[in-house]
Amino acid sequence: MVPATQERFMNKSTNSTWKTRLVEGGFPDRSFDVQFWQDQGDEAIFAAAWEMVELAEELKHGRKPTLQRTVTALKQI
Numbered sequence: 001m002v003p004a005t006q007e008r009f010m011n012k013s014t015n016s017t018w019k020t021r022l023v024e025g026g027f028p029d030r031s032f033d034v035q036f037w038q039d040q041g042d043e044a045i046f047a048a049a050w051e052m053v054e055l056a057e058e059l060k061h062g063r064k065p066t067l068q069r070t071v072t073a074l075k076q077i
Contacts, residue, residue: 019036019039053065
């Protein structure tokens with residue numbers, strides 16, 4: 001049985017668009033997610049990924065992530 005899906009677009013006062021889906025009778029496929037993220041663009045994808053990195057680091061170590069700043073060798077050119 002193929003699940004019934006329904007997509008709706010709702011406008012909020014800030015002119016943002018919300019995309020929702022109702023799935024009945026089974027587990028949804030990934031096409032909705034793929035299309036959603038393709039519509040968001042590269043910057044939004046990177047921002048969401050970085051937000052997850054920050055959250056994971058904070059949950060695991062109790063701090064925000066930092067870049068490693070060690071120098072292993074200095075050599076005169």
